[in-house]
Amino acid sequence: MRKKVLIALGIIAVGAAVVAANLWFGVESALAVTAEAVKARDLEAIVSASGKIQPKRLVNISADMSGRVVDLAVNEGDRVKKGQFLLQIDPRSLRTRVDSGSASLDAAEASLEQLRQTIQTARVQLDQAQRTLTRQQDLWQQQLTTREALDRTESDVRVADSALKEREKQVNAQEARIAQERAGLENARYDLSKVRLEAPIDGIVTRRNIQEGETAVVGTMNNAGTTLLTLADMAVIQAEVEVDETNIPNVAVGQRATIAIDALPDKTFTGRVTEIGNSPIQATGAAAGSRQATNFKVVVVIEGDIPEVRPGFTCTADITTATRQSVMAVPIPAVAVRELVYDANGQIVKAPTDRRRRGGVAPVASAAELKPGETRKETEGVFVVRNGKVEFVPIKMGIAGDRYFEVTAGLQPGDEVVTGPYNSVRNLREGAAVKVETSAEGR
Numbered sequence: 001m002r003k004k005v006l007i008a009l010g011i012i013a014v015g016a017a018v019v020a021a022n023l024w025f026g027v028e029s030a031l032a033v034t035a036e037a038v039k040a041r042d043l044e045a046i047v048s049a050s051g052k053i054q055p056k057r058l059v060n061i062s063a064d065m066s067g068r069v070v071d072l073a074v075n076e077g078d079r080v081k082k083g084q085f086l087l088q089i090d091p092r093s094l095r096t097r098v099d100s101g102s103a104s105l106d107a108a109e110a111s112l113e114q115l116r117q118t119i120q121t122a123r124v125q126l127d128q129a130q131r132t133l134t135r136q137q138d139l140w141q142q143q144l145t146t147r148e149a150l151d152r153t154e155s156d157v158r159v160a161d162s163a164l165k166e167r168e169k170q171v172n173a174q175e176a177r178i179a180q181e182r183a184g185l186e187n188a189r190y191d192l193s194k195v196r197l198e199a200p201i202d203g204i205v206t207r208r209n210i211q212e213g214e215t216a217v218v219g220t221m222n223n224a225g226t227t228l229l230t231l232a233d234m235a236v237i238q239a240e241v242e243v244d245e246t247n248i249p250n251v252a253v254g255q256r257a258t259i260a261i262d263a264l265p266d267k268t269f270t271g272r273v274t275e276i277g278n279s280p281i282q283a284t285g286a287a288a289g290s291r292q293a294t295n296f297k298v299v300v301v302i303e304g305d306i307p308e309v310r311p312g313f314t315c316t317a318d319i320t321t322a323t324r325q326s327v328m329a330v331p332i333p334a335v336a337v338r339e340l341v342y343d344a345n346g347q348i349v350k351a352p353t354d355r356r357r358r359g360g361v362a363p364v365a366s367a368a369e370l371k372p373g374e375t376r377k378e379t380e381g382v383f384v385v386r387n388g389k390v391e392f393v394p395i396k397m398g399i400a401g402d403r404y405f406e407v408t409a410g411l412q413p414g415d416e417v418v419t420g421p422y423n424s425v426r427n428l429r430e431g432a433a434v435k436v437e438t439s440a441e442g443r
Contacts, residue, residue, distance in 0.1 A: 030388065034418070034436070035416045036331055037416050044323050044324075045322040047318070052240055056238050057236070058233075061227070062218075062228060063216035067215065068090045068214070069212050069228075079205075088195060094195060102185055122164040122166075123164055132156065201231055203232050204231070208229055209226065209227055239302060241298050242298075245295065248276070255272065258320075259300060261314070262315065271301050273299070330411065331405075333419050333420055338392055340392075344373030381410070382417040
């Protein structure tokens with residue numbers, strides 16, 4: 001009986017020792033994870049942005065002359081050709097100005113003809129006076145005339161010459177008045193031509209803000225004018241989208257894009273970036289007073305014709321900013337961030353093994369525990385499964401695709417990286433035991 005008691009006590013002691021050893025050395029059950037093998041993939045970096053469909057050419061037609069609209073020839077949605085008649089503003093007052101200016105010009109030209117006739121008369125009188133003076137001078141030399149007659153003849157020449165110059169000045173002044181009358185008439189005719197509005201481009205009437213019988217108003221400094229019609233040239237359509245400031249450095253002119261229009265859900269269209277704004281889009285209204293994300297306008301010209309599209313349709317553009325062929329890639333969920341210690345040469349300092357800690361290694365040293373020359377910084381990397389345990393491997397990343405990151409350094413083809421569950425990846429420690437339940441097959 002005593003022997004049995006001693007055996008039982010020995011068994012209990014051995015069990016207690018085993019339990020104590022397990023607690024001391026941190027034996028843990030393997031964590032179930034999913035993993036994926038690293039392999040070469042084709043990647044595309046995409047920047048998505050939303051905006052509106054707009055024609056490349058959009059013309060707002062306003063009134064250059066105030067007046068009542070007496071003839072309106074188009075409706076919204078009508079297609080027009082360049083030079084086609086659109087509308088007519090009442091021309092009666094302007095036509096009266098033209099008629100009055102024309103009559104004034106005719107009168108001024110008739111007066112000019114009369115003045116030119118007087119010049120001819122003045123020249124004849126001057127010529128006659130000069131001939132008389134010549135005769136008087138000959139007679140004076142022969143002592144056959146009086147000094148008084150000679151002086152009177154000289155005075156007649158000066159008067160005739162002065163009269164001629166006066167007539168010439170009147171003609172010059174009248175010619176200037178005629179030029180002024182002609183300019184006024186041309187201005188009146190030009191104003192009269194403004195009351196007949198024609199299409200400046202081929203396009204569609206996308207907006208009509210006036211009805212026949214209403215009065216068109218010309219804009220002033222303090223009063224916006226009436227926009228009568230809006231014409232859109234739909235031959236070239238573009239998507240004007242807003243790209244976030246964090247993505248705008250990656251966007252360049254000439255990059256290809258795929259455009260989806262909300263009103264046409266079953267179709268996608270291709271295009272190219274043609275314009276990138278240099279200044280951020282200014283917020284207006286209530287948004288200007290609140291904190292808003294900084295966006296830049298990017299214009300994507302859509303290739304091909306889209307007959308059913310209309311200006312203002314909401315759209316989304318996926319701009320391909322970079323492509324990579326057959327590069328090493330890891331799933332986005334596999335990438336984690338850890339604080340690592342680096343020595344003066346930039347090499348990673350491995351933390352000492354601590355068998356009593358769950359996960360296999362001691363925590364990263366605090367700032368007070370760092371040795372001279374060592375620094376601590378956050379590092380991007382992945383957990384690679386090796387011999388049933390995970391090892392945190394720092395990586396250098398390139399572009400980001402929709403599901404994978406490009407890896408430029410740190411991994412080799414075939415390395416098995418932990419991809420999930422999400423919380424497990426975030427909480428994994430160096431050296432933790434894992435059990436790969438499923439292997440994710442990336443597409």
